[in-house]
Amino acid sequence: MFPRQRKHDPARSTRLQVESLENRIVLSASPWQNPLNSMDINGDTYVTPIDALLPINELNLGVIDTLRESAAPPILHDMMEDVTSFYMDSNGDGYLSPADVVGVINLLSDFDPFVDTEDFPAGEQSDRYPDVPGTDAAMLEMDWGYAFIDSELNNAYDADAFQFVASDDRVAIDLYNIDVPDGLTVELLNSNLETIATSNVGSMDDWGESNIDVPVESASTYYIVITGTTPTDTGEYVLDVYQYEDDWWEPTTDSERGDDIHGDTPETATVLEVEYGYHNLTSHIDWVDDIDTFAITVEQGQLDFSVYPLDNESLLKLSVTDNNGDLIALIQGNHEGAYAGITVTAGTYHLSVDSINDMPGEYMLDVAHWGNYEWQPTADSVMGDDIHVDAIGLDATILESGDDFIQRISHVDTVDDVDVFLITAIDDFVSTATYASDWTIDAFPDVRFFDSAGNEQYQIVICYFEDDQFSYDDPDFADDFEISIRDIAFTADDLLAYESQPLSYWPGGMYPVTAGEQYYVVVDGGIEGFVGQYTLEITQFSAEPWFFAQPLDAE
Numbered sequence: 001m002f003p004r005q006r007k008h009d010p011a012r013s014t015r016l017q018v019e020s021l022e023n024r025i026v027l028s029a030s031p032w033q034n035p036l037n038s039m040d041i042n043g044d045t046y047v048t049p050i051d052a053l054l055p056i057n058e059l060n061l062g063v064i065d066t067l068r069e070s071a072a073p074p075i076l077h078d079m080m081e082d083v084t085s086f087y088m089d090s091n092g093d094g095y096l097s098p099a100d101v102v103g104v105i106n107l108l109s110d111f112d113p114f115v116d117t118e119d120f121p122a123g124e125q126s127d128r129y130p131d132v133p134g135t136d137a138a139m140l141e142m143d144w145g146y147a148f149i150d151s152e153l154n155n156a157y158d159a160d161a162f163q164f165v166a167s168d169d170r171v172a173i174d175l176y177n178i179d180v181p182d183g184l185t186v187e188l189l190n191s192n193l194e195t196i197a198t199s200n201v202g203s204m205d206d207w208g209e210s211n212i213d214v215p216v217e218s219a220s221t222y223y224i225v226i227t228g229t230t231p232t233d234t235g236e237y238v239l240d241v242y243q244y245e246d247d248w249w250e251p252t253t254d255s256e257r258g259d260d261i262h263g264d265t266p267e268t269a270t271v272l273e274v275e276y277g278y279h280n281l282t283s284h285i286d287w288v289d290d291i292d293t294f295a296i297t298v299e300q301g302q303l304d305f306s307v308y309p310l311d312n313e314s315l316l317k318l319s320v321t322d323n324n325g326d327l328i329a330l331i332q333g334n335h336e337g338a339y340a341g342i343t344v345t346a347g348t349y350h351l352s353v354d355s356i357n358d359m360p361g362e363y364m365l366d367v368a369h370w371g372n373y374e375w376q377p378t379a380d381s382v383m384g385d386d387i388h389v390d391a392i393g394l395d396a397t398i399l400e401s402g403d404d405f406i407q408r409i410s411h412v413d414t415v416d417d418v419d420v421f422l423i424t425a426i427d428d429f430v431s432t433a434t435y436a437s438d439w440t441i442d443a444f445p446d447v448r449f450f451d452s453a454g455n456e457q458y459q460i461v462i463c464y465f466e467d468d469q470f471s472y473d474d475p476d477f478a479d480d481f482e483i484s485i486r487d488i489a490f491t492a493d494d495l496l497a498y499e500s501q502p503l504s505y506w507p508g509g510m511y512p513v514t515a516g517e518q519y520y521v522v523v524d525g526g527i528e529g530f531v532g533q534y535t536l537e538i539t540q541f542s543a544e545p546w547f548f549a550q551p552l553d554a555e
Contacts, residue, residue, distance in 0.1 A: 031146035031242045032089035032096075039104050041086050052104040055088050058096055129160040133189055133223035137161040140224075145243040153180060156232040162224045166216040168243040173212040173224065177201040180228055180235035188212055189223040197257065198359060199311045200229065211311065214257060216243075253362060257284045262292035266325065266350045269295040272367060279367045285314065288358040294365070297348045301371040307353050307363055308337020314359035323347040332356060379409040379533055386411075388419035392454045392520050396422040399521070399538065406538040409437065412445055412525050421521040425513035427540040433508035434523055437533040445534040446526030447507050452518045459509025513540075 034040045041051035090100040129151060130136045140147035140162050151160060164171075175186040188197040197212045216222060226237065255261045262270045262283060272279045272294050283292060296303075307318050313335045320329035320342065328349075331338040353365060381387045388410065389395045399406050399421050410419055423430070434447040449457045507526065513519060523536055 030089045030143065031240070032087055033091075034087035038087075038090050039107050041088060041090065041104065043087060047104065047107055051090075052101050054086050055090070055096060055100045055104075058088060059098065059101070129162065131159040131161060133161045133163070133193055133225055137163040137223055140164040140241060142167070142241075142243065147239075147241040149239040150236070151239070152236040153184075153226070153228050153234050155234060158228070158234065160226045162239075162241075163221055164224075164241065164243075166218050166220050166222060166243060168218065168245050169215060170244055171212075171214065171216050171222070172240075172242045172244070173197075173199075174240040175199070175201050175211075175226065176238040176240075178236035178238065180233050180237060182228065182230040182233050184237055185227050185229055186212065186239075187225045187227075188214065189225065191221045193223065195360070198361060200313050253282045253284060255283060257360070257362070258286050259284075260286040260290060262294065264291040264293060266293060266295065266321065269293040269350055272296045274298065274367065274369050277369050277371075280364070282310065282362065282364045284362055285316075285353070285355045285360050287360050288355070290360065291352055291354040293350055293352045294367075295348055295350050296367060296369070298344060298369045299346045299371055301344065301369055302341055303344045303349065304339075304341040304366075304368040304370070305351060306337060306339040306366045307333065309335070309359075310362040310364055314355045314361045314363070315357045316363060317354055317356045319352045321350045321352075323349075379411065381410060383411045383533065384413050386413040386417060388421070390418040390420065392420055392450060392522070394422075396420040396520060399423045404540045406536075408536045409533065410523075410536070411533050412523065412531050415525055415529050415531055417524065417531075419523045421523075421536070423519055423521060423538060425515050425517050425519060425540065427515060428512065428542045429510055429540065430513050430519065431508070431510045431539040431541070432521060433537045434534050435507070436530065437535055443528035443530040444507050444526055445530045446524055447536065448522045448524075449509065449511050450520040450522065452520075454520070457511050457519070459511055508537075 034043060037047065039047045039051060041054045088096050088100060090103045129138045138161065140149070142164065145168060147162075147164065149160075149162070153160065171188075173186060173188060175184055177184050184201045186199050186201075187195050190196050197214050199212045224239070224241065226239065228234070270293070272281075274296060279296075284290075285292065303320075305318060305320070307316050309316060315335070316333045316338060318329075318331045318333070318338050318340070319327060322328050322344075329340055329342050331340045333339075351365075351367065353363065355361070388397045397420065399408060404427065406423070408421065411417075412419065430449070432447050432449060434445050436443070436445060449459070451457060511519075521536070521538065523534065525531060
């Protein structure tokens with residue numbers, strides 16, 4: 001048993017302390033220190049030996065440095081390059097050093113598995129933070145451009161308001177919900193008390209996290225307000241705020257919030273190029289009455305579209321108008337977004353996205369167009385023509401083997417019809433498959449494989465014995481990662497020595513071949529007497545080095 005995440009982290013409760021290993025002052029907050037548990041290096045909510053191993057590995061690589069000079073902090077993970085996903089600074093001094101390892105090791109050696117690590121005092125015993133943004137809001141003290149707050153909403157209709165003066169070009173804000181039942185909302189306001197960003201964190205999620213990442217004006221004052229999604233809820237939260245230089249940042253959207261690069265009307269719409277029948281973009285509803293309008297020109301077919309919020313619980317509306325400006329679709333989504341599909345004729349259509357509950361925020365839009373294509377590809381003949389010979393020989397239809405995949409669509413023209421094809425092997429294995437083009441037919445065509453002398457080749461079959469430690473019937477199958485595989489390849493004759501098992505029959509198989517040699521592929525109606533159009537697929541491939549490197553553990 002390992003200690004789970006603590007509600008209160010004693011390692012962060014002291015303003016200053018001195019490590020015995022180093023003459024460095026340990027600050028109250030470091031962006032490379034886990035805000036929920038300073039000893040949880042990998043952020044999995046447990047303290048385990050891996051949390052000591054990670055910084056040890058870095059130290060073995062010679063990384064003993066100020067973390068600010070070596071990598072951006074984990075709060076920016078998934079938002080930019082050169083971001084570590086681990087909280088290496090367990091002692092909070094801003095450096096990676098042996099002291100960060102010792103703290104984890106000491107905790108593991110002293111840990112009593114029978115102590116309930118959840119029974120620590122709450123982060124805030126009284127409502128010490130003001131409820132309203134403004135001059136009375138609590139000033140955030142920044143160390144390394146970073147602030148950390150472990151607090152709580154401790155009464156109904158409580159709100160916590162903080163302020164800071166921007167010293168860099170951007171600010172990233174993370175809010176973790178510890179035990180607020182219905183979730184939390186964090187808002188960022190400018191000096192005029194205008195909301196410039198909002199984010200929500202899910203309900204009663206011990207690792208629930210919301211994120212805001214926006215540009216700010218240096219030397220300007222900003223306010224952060226935290227409230228419960230349900231105003232009467234109470235509970236603990238952790239707030240992280242980090243300022244950093246804009247040139248570190250790489251956008252995940254097509255613009256900055258507030259740029260409003262998409263027009264509000266069809267005349268100013270952004271044109272979407274539907275390459276390969278699909279377009280995806282991530283953008284912003286920049287303010288409460290913003291509308292983003294897009295134009296798409298398509299042929300006759302099916303138009304599918306979906307939109308969903310990414311950073312808040314905005315209720316998004318998506319409307320579609322045709323060439324004449326007539327409304328042909330209107331979809332109002334829930335908190336998970338909206339989806340619809342309509343049949344369209346050739347022309348230009350306009351899609352408009354806006355928020356019906358006046359919540360600016362980030363969203364993703366997907367648009368797909370499907371033309372009226374024939375379901376069945378073109379066959380090489382008309383049913384009844386029987387253009388392929390019935391016997392193995394040099395008159396067989398040659399299938400070009402310049403590629404590792406071949407597809408041929410033809411017909412079993414009569415019950416007794418046989419189609420023979422000739423291929424040249426270019427790799428170590430050939431895989432064949434055949435299926436009826438009309439899926440309403442119960443019968444299957446059959447496909448067999450022969451060498452150049454006309455000898456039938458038998459496919460490789462993987463056998464699983466009842467006592468196999470990798471048996472699918474073994475309830476511990478998923479845990480047997482360290483056990484060697486007992487799969488043994490047999491020919492069809494070898495299988496006669498074992499009790500047969502019911503099989504789900506599918507025509508085709510996998511065969512070892514010699515590159516440069518010729519082989520015959522034979523398609524017929526099979527035991528069920530199939531007649532009709534079929535698709536033959538042939539794939540050639542090399543054996544993975546792993547396949548031959550693993551010794552069989554049974555003869």
